[in-house]
Amino acid sequence: MSSCHDRHVPANESVTPEAGVSFVMPVLNERAYLEHAVASVLAQDVAGPAELVLALGPSTDGTTELAERLATADDRIRLVRNPAAHIPVGLNAAIGASRYATIVRVDAHSELSPGYAARALETLERTQSANVGGVMHAEGRTPFQKAVARLYNSPVGLGGGAYHGRTNEGEAESAYLGVMRREVLDEVGLFDETIRRGEDWELNLRIRQAGHRVWFDPSLSVTYWPRESWLRLARQFRATGAWRGELVRRFGRRNGIRYFAPPALVLVVALAIVVGVLQLTGVLSGIASLVASVVVYGPLALYLLLVLAVALAPGGGGLRQKLWTLLVLPTMHLSWGIGFLGGVLRGARDTVDASRLGTRNTPLP
Known part of the structure; x- marks a missing residue:
């Protein structure tokens, strides 16, 4: 050439x-x-x-x-x-x-x-x-x-x-x-x-x-x-989730069902916080409190067990990598889910992947 x-x-x-x-x-x-x-x-x-x-x-x-x-x-x-x-x-x-x-x-x-x-x-x-x-x-x-x-x-x-x-x-x-x-x-x-x-x-x-x-x-x-x-990962996943939410606004169910799992997790976590506050203040008690605990805390407990199982599974690396997995997996899901809900409700607008801006990386060996 x-x-x-x-x-x-x-x-x-x-x-x-x-x-x-x-x-x-x-x-x-x-x-x-x-x-x-x-x-x-x-x-x-x-x-x-x-x-x-x-x-x-x-x-x-x-x-x-x-x-x-x-x-x-x-x-x-x-x-x-x-x-x-x-x-x-x-x-x-x-x-x-x-x-x-x-x-x-x-x-x-x-x-x-x-x-x-x-x-x-x-x-x-x-x-x-x-x-x-x-x-x-x-x-x-x-x-x-x-x-x-x-x-x-x-x-x-x-x-x-x-x-x-x-x-x-x-x-x-x-x-x-x-x-x-x-x-x-x-x-x-x-x-x-x-x-x-x-x-x-x-x-x-x-x-x-x-x-x-x-x-x-x-x-x-x-x-x-x-x-x-961790911060760059969270920013990346929030931006990606926001744009998937925008794509759902534009194209509806042409998006696969798997994209709706992280926002569902976010809603469960939010509901668990609300239920917890109502229980601590006494607004929710008795049978209603028990039912709410089973309905809300049950799925959340299963998710936490899943995170633990993934972290401890064979091939998970050393102790530091396993500990990071305990934080990284919920970060990926929750950041993506939060971004998705925002994208669906108000559109992605000018959301950008801030993890690509102003980086200071160590060169690869």
């Missing part, structure tokens, strides 16, 4: 896609992870030309400077600006500047496994699908991050989506990241820029409604590195 002195390209560059693969990656405050993510992309062996288009948000941790150094060192890397910092805006900017007929979405917090792209392209062709995705396999370094990663990989943590634990290949509701045909994206429209989280689910809904196939292939694996602190 020819090199150019200015590695930044306009997002609205008019191109006719040709045979080849364009990897697209939105980036914001990912200095600790970007180099590893980029290396995993550049190591992919695909037939024909390939490029990586990075959509750079206004990072404050040196990410932009690192991306520019990487682009200078390898002319397969191209840069576009994403001043809004929103993921779907960045994805659309990168896709708009891309040159090839197959789009592979990549996350800066992820690393593609060797042979990922070649296998995905084979599956895309074999199944005649419009979008193909695989397994999101979370990994961690610290006891906290390992606890989060274990719950990401468990249906108890994130609700059993196909890419968190399904093992059989077949049609799917959505695809993690996604290897997509550019012609289908042009047909149905790119990512909806009014949706800040869950934009992939909404895009795949439109793809399926247009009569195309979304496919899950468990042989495809992407390593994902979760947030590194």
Whole structure:
């Protein structure tokens, strides 16, 4: 490929896609992870030309400077600006500047496994699908991050989506990241820029409604590195829940039933607090108090037993990781549920994933 002195390209560059693969990656405050993510992309062996288009948000941790150094060192890397910092805006900017007929979405917090792209392209062709995705396999370094990663990989943590634990290949509701045909994206429209989280689910809904196939292939694996602190995790899950609530407002029961479990937990906890206050003040007593205790505290006790069982189950790591699990699992569920209820009741509005802002990460080894 020819090199150019200015590695930044306009997002609205008019191109006719040709045979080849364009990897697209939105980036914001990912200095600790970007180099590893980029290396995993550049190591992919695909037939024909390939490029990586990075959509750079206004990072404050040196990410932009690192991306520019990487682009200078390898002319397969191209840069576009994403001043809004929103993921779907960045994805659309990168896709708009891309040159090839197959789009592979990549996350800066992820690393593609060797042979990922070649296998995905084979599956895309074999199944005649419009979008193909695989397994999101979370990994961690610290006891906290390992606890989060274990719950990401468990249906108890994130609700059993196909890419968190399904093992059989077949049609799917959505695809993690996604290897997509550019012609289908042009047909149905790119990512909806009014949706800040869950934009992939909404895009795949439109793809399926247009009569195309979304496919899950468990042989495809992407390593994902979760947030590194409790506060960042809680912020991430609250924002994700808020946007799922927004999607429920827009699309109703097209959303799976599993999305309603965390908000149900939040309501049970709130009801338990109310019942407890009424019992302590004597407003609720006698048979009514006993019935309320069974109805409200019973499900809550079962949930706490579930959390304890997950923390103590084999494969839960050392003592510190087990202790973190006791905190992380309720944090994921309650933060997501609180965000969901807010999103359903008043809409997500301008909710953003604050965990991506102003980060100070330790580089990966």
